[in-house]
Each structure stands twice: as structure tokens, then as C-alpha cells.
Amino acid sequence: MSVPDASLVVSDLHVQFGAFVAVHDVSFDAHPGEVRFLIGPNGAGKTTCIDAITGLSKGTGTARFGDKELLGSPAQKIVRLGVGRTFQTASVFAQLSVLQNLDIAAGLRRSPVSLLRARRGVDASVERALEETGLGTVRDLPAGMLSHGQKQWLEIGMLLVQDAKVLLLDEPVAGMSQDERTATGELLGRVAANRVVVVVEHDMDFMRSFATRVTVLHQGRVLSEGSVAEIQADPRVQEVYLGTAGALSGALAPGAEEVD
Amino acid sequence: MTKFTTRLPLIGIGVFAVLLLVVAPAVLSEHWISNLGKYCCLAIAAVGIGLAWGRGGMLVMGQGVFFGLGAYAMAMHLTLETAGPGALPGFMILYDPLAPLPAFWEPFRSEVFTLVAIVLLPVIVSAILGYALFKRRVKGAYFAILTQALAVALAVLISSTIRETGGDTGLSNFKYFFGYVLNDEANKLMVYLIAAALLVVCLLAVWQFNRSRFGELLVATRDAEERVRFLGYDPANIKLFAFVVAAVMASIGGAMFVPIVGIITPQEIGASASILMIAGVALGGRASLFGPALGAMAIGWGQSSLGSSWPEGWIYILGLIFIFVILFLPMGLSSLFDRAKGLIRRSSDEPGPATPELREVVK
Numbered sequence: 001m002s003v004p005d006a007s008l009v010v011s012d013l014h015v016q017f018g019a020f021v022a023v024h025d026v027s028f029d030a031h032p033g034e035v036r037f038l039i040g041p042n043g044a045g046k047t048t049c050i051d052a053i054t055g056l057s058k059g060t061g062t063a064r065f066g067d068k069e070l071l072g073s074p075a076q077k078i079v080r081l082g083v084g085r086t087f088q089t090a091s092v093f094a095q096l097s098v099l100q101n102l103d104i105a106a107g108l109r110r111s112p113v114s115l116l117r118a119r120r121g122v123d124a125s126v127e128r129a130l131e132e133t134g135l136g137t138v139r140d141l142p143a144g145m146l147s148h149g150q151k152q153w154l155e156i157g158m159l160l161v162q163d164a165k166v167l168l169l170d171e172p173v174a175g176m177s178q179d180e181r182t183a184t185g186e187l188l189g190r191v192a193a194n195r196v197v198v199v200v201e202h203d204m205d206f207m208r209s210f211a212t213r214v215t216v217l218h219q220g221r222v223l224s225e226g227s228v229a230e231i232q233a234d235p236r237v238q239e240v241y242l243g244t245a246g247a248l249s250g251a252l253a254p255g256a257e258e259v260d
Numbered sequence: 261m262t263k264f265t266t267r268l269p270l271i272g273i274g275v276f277a278v279l280l281l282v283v284a285p286a287v288l289s290e291h292w293i294s295n296l297g298k299y300c301c302l303a304i305a306a307v308g309i310g311l312a313w314g315r316g317g318m319l320v321m322g323q324g325v326f327f328g329l330g331a332y333a334m335a336m337h338l339t340l341e342t343a344g345p346g347a348l349p350g351f352m353i354l355y356d357p358l359a360p361l362p363a364f365w366e367p368f369r370s371e372v373f374t375l376v377a378i379v380l381l382p383v384i385v386s387a388i389l390g391y392a393l394f395k396r397r398v399k400g401a402y403f404a405i406l407t408q409a410l411a412v413a414l415a416v417l418i419s420s421t422i423r424e425t426g427g428d429t430g431l432s433n434f435k436y437f438f439g440y441v442l443n444d445e446a447n448k449l450m451v452y453l454i455a456a457a458l459l460v461v462c463l464l465a466v467w468q469f470n471r472s473r474f475g476e477l478l479v480a481t482r483d484a485e486e487r488v489r490f491l492g493y494d495p496a497n498i499k500l501f502a503f504v505v506a507a508v509m510a511s512i513g514g515a516m517f518v519p520i521v522g523i524i525t526p527q528e529i530g531a532s533a534s535i536l537m538i539a540g541v542a543l544g545g546r547a548s549l550f551g552p553a554l555g556a557m558a559i560g561w562g563q564s565s566l567g568s569s570w571p572e573g574w575i576y577i578l579g580l581i582f583i584f585v586i587l588f589l590p591m592g593l594s595s596l597f598d599r600a601k602g603l604i605r606r607s608s609d610e611p612g613p614a615t616p617e618l619r620e621v622v623k
Contacts, residue, residue, distance in 0.1 A: 054490065056486075074494075075489045075490060076489050076490075076492050076493060076494045079489075079490055079491065079492035080492045084490065085490055087487075091484050091486070091487045092484075092487075093479070093480040093483055093484055093487070094483065095479060095483060096476055096479065096480060100476050103473070103476070104473070104476055104477055104480055104488075104491060105491050107473060107477065107491070107493070108491060108492035108493060110473070114473070115472060115473045115474040115477065116468070116469070116472050116473075116474050117472055117473065118468075118471045118472050118473070119472075119473055119476075158491065162491060162492060
């Protein structure tokens, strides 16, 4: 299933803010066809990993997508290599319509001159993303009017339009209803068929239902890695999560803040 | 209906053009035509500010710099044209009749060079400045203060180089404008018509920018710069483009200001002049198409009528208008227009859900 040259391989990733080591030699890989989860308690360094891979924070080590090294490039270059991300708080362009949001995402393949022309018609990639995310009925609505869940789907839709081969999603289901979570999980499953999907999550139910493989981070280090069943059986994970039996059974402080 | 609403701005520009180019010359006296020409020049700069500030979120507090570049380029050419071929400008003879013409003046004898310089000088300066600032992600108040400081610096530089630039007295007494005698009524009208036409062209340019993908991208950058970065664009380039366009417009406004008003001094390009440009844009509505131009024209009109007849009062009135607009109409007077439209729409289709947004959801 996994095609090596389309995989994301992170090794010995190290991120430091002053004297504070946020991420300590973290290694993991993710392949097309799997929905890869990064979980861990607050401050475990999950979001920081994503930040380093996408050029928002400085990190050392390597993060390769196929044969391309990502670390050290400016954020917009990394995007152009095919690595896209979302943020914990959905950041769509509130004043622009859903269609305009998606259209902007399609723009990085356009020539600068074509940017000076008005939009006529809708790109096929935009149509596909509208269909995939189920946002077709609200396409002319300003993105600011969307529900929280719809905003997250719009963000995922924007990643699809920009043809990202690696999707790094930061808490995509935080604040969503149960139905929306299920819909999001199914969407991720479809999307992951031919893309690398890495999900940073707090929500254990969501993880159990949709994760293919999971890496557990704790205080900036990898604590455990494996299938859902394997990490649930890992006593170290149980100790870190809630400390007692029943570990991983409940949702862990949904919406809690992460180290930026 | 949608076709009509998308065409509405274009119709507006058309009406505006007819008013400026046909109605005004037929109705107004020579004195008021000249005044209106001056307002047009300020409005040209304001249209650019509307793009950079209203759409791009860059508070350009030093547009006087670019206004000044265009104005002084034009003024130097007109001064040399007035002096005649090979001769020194009058004010230089006054200081030292034997001194050679400063090297940077020499090329401005050429008409073509002057016209090219009016466009290229602001492009070069704003591109270098913008590149340095936007790549370093300087924004907000820091950006505003920096641009403002630059306007002060240029004004001080000109004030202190009286032998080379005319200093605080500025450059004036122009007799010719590219071969045309400036003191002639028909030629004055022609200069006015050029300024008014340039204003219409700038409005058309900004209208096209706003409806283009670039316009959407600029608004997106204003609202969520980091997000734009993660769509694979460099926000610095997007802002740079808008900043350069605004600088060119300010320069064109400055260049036309010179033959219409007949004098350019450092006062016209310094800090308070730059702020007054911003004031007009804020008053009219920075993010709208017509707001900046109409606001600048209103401030210009206030300045020349009230400002000269009752200068102490005018400054207070200006301050009060500012306070009122910022408190009650943060998006300027043009937002009144949008609110009125919203009210009409709401009352006209009472049965359905109250707001257009809700109607959209129901559909």
C-alpha cells in the first residue's frame, strides 16, 4: 500500500525555544493510505512538530517528503512542495465566499498575470473539493457565516484544491458535534487514499474510530507507536494518560490549548 | 440583477467621468476648475491609498514621499522649460549665477525622461522600501511610523537644500507645460482635463484590481496573512504590488498637482500633508471604490474654502469630523450607502428570512 517516494518521513526532529526543548528527537513516518494520528497530553509538542515541518518554527533534524527536505525552507516554499496544513482555530477568509476561499487556494498554480484578471467560471478542482466536502450548498456564503465544522471542512477543501500531497491537520474535530466528527473522519478516510494524512488530536473517541496508526508524544518525546490496539495496551501510555486504569477511555480535555 | 450589481461600479465610474469631464467644464468658472483639478490630484493619490490601506491593510502614512517624487520631477522639468534651453532656473541664478546646474537636474530637461521618471521613480523607491519592510514582516503601527518618518525626512531634505531644490520656497512660476503656455485659459482647461481623466483611469484600474483574483488575494492577506502563506503565496509580494501601485498613483497625482496649482513646496509632501491624504480616505471609506476619491476631494474642498476663510475653525471641524467618523462610521461615509442598501433590501422582501445570509442557507 505505501509508496515510499510519496511518504513523509520525520527523523530526529528537534525544536527548541530558548532553553526550552519543545520537541526532542522525534521520529515518525506517514504513508499514503493511512490516517496517521499524533496524540499526547497538553504540551507534548504535537503542534510544534507540525509547525516545524511546515516552516512556522525552526527545527533541526530531517523531515523528508519523498526525496525533498522540508526543514529550512520558508513556509510558502514548503507549501509549493505539496505540504498543506490547517490550524487549531479554523482560519478561513471570513469576508470572502466559500467559492473565493477555494479559488484562492487554487491560485498557486496560476501565473502572476492571470491573477490580474477577474474570476470567470469555477475550476474543476474547486468543484471537486466542493463536492468532496459537501459545501456545495453554501458556496456563495461568506466563510465567516459558516458553522465551526463547515469552516474546518472548508480548510480541508482548500488543501484538496491546492493539491496538497501531505495534509497536516491540527485538531480538525475540536468543537464539533458527534455527527460532524463522523463526517470528518469519513472525509479523512477518503482523502487519505492517495495522500499522506497526519492528524493532531486530543479526542480519543475520534482517534479510536479513524486512526490507522498512532504516535503518542509526551513532553516532546515519542512515548509509543503502533496501531490503536497496541498503544491502548501500552502501560506507559496508560500511565501518562490519566495515570490510571480507564486510560484513553474518555475524551481528554477537548479544546485544551497546545504549546504554540 | 447580479449582472446589474456587478456592473454598478462601472456605471458609477462612467457617471463620475461625465461629471468631471463634461459637466464640470461647462458649469464651473476658471477658478473652480483649477480648484477641482487640485482635488482630482489629491483624489488620484487617495485612490492608491484606498488600495494599499483599505484593501491591503497597509496604513501608508507617508504617501507625501511619492506625491513629492512625482511633483518635484514635474516641477523640475517645468522650471527648466521656463528657464529655456541651457539656462539656469531663476532661483539658482539668485544664489550664484555662475554655478553649474546640479547633475540630477540635467536629465529633467527631457520631456520623455520626466514622464518616465514620474512613473519609474516611485516604482523604484517603493519597491526597495516595500521589499525591505514586507520581507521582514514589518506591519501595523511600525509600518505606519516608518513611512511617516520617510515623508518627514524627504520634506526636511528639500527644505535644507535650498540651492538645489528651492528649499521651503519651493518651485513655482512655471510658464510652460510641455510647450503649452500655462497662463492660457484653454490650456488650463486641458491640464485639468488630463488630471480628471487620470483620476478616472486610476479608478478603473483599482476597480479591475478589486474584482480580480489579485484583489481577493489582497483582502485575504489583509485579513489572515499567515493563512495566505500556507496557501503557497508569499504575502510580501502581494503587499508589495499594492504598495507600488499606490506609490505610482501618488506620484501621478503629485505630477499633475504642479501645473494646476503652480507651486510645490516641502509643506505639500511632509507629515501633515501625508496625514491629510489619509484623512480624506478614512472619511470617504477606505475599502470602497469611490470613498477614497470622494473623501479626498471633500477634504481638499474644505481645505481651500473653509481652510482659507476660517483657518482656526477648519482644523477643529476636521478633527470633529474625524472623531465622528471613527466612532460611528469606522468604514467611512461610503458605509452609509451600504447600510441604506441593506435596509431597502430587508424591507422589500419581508416574508423570507430577514437577512440575505439566512435566505442563502434556506435555499
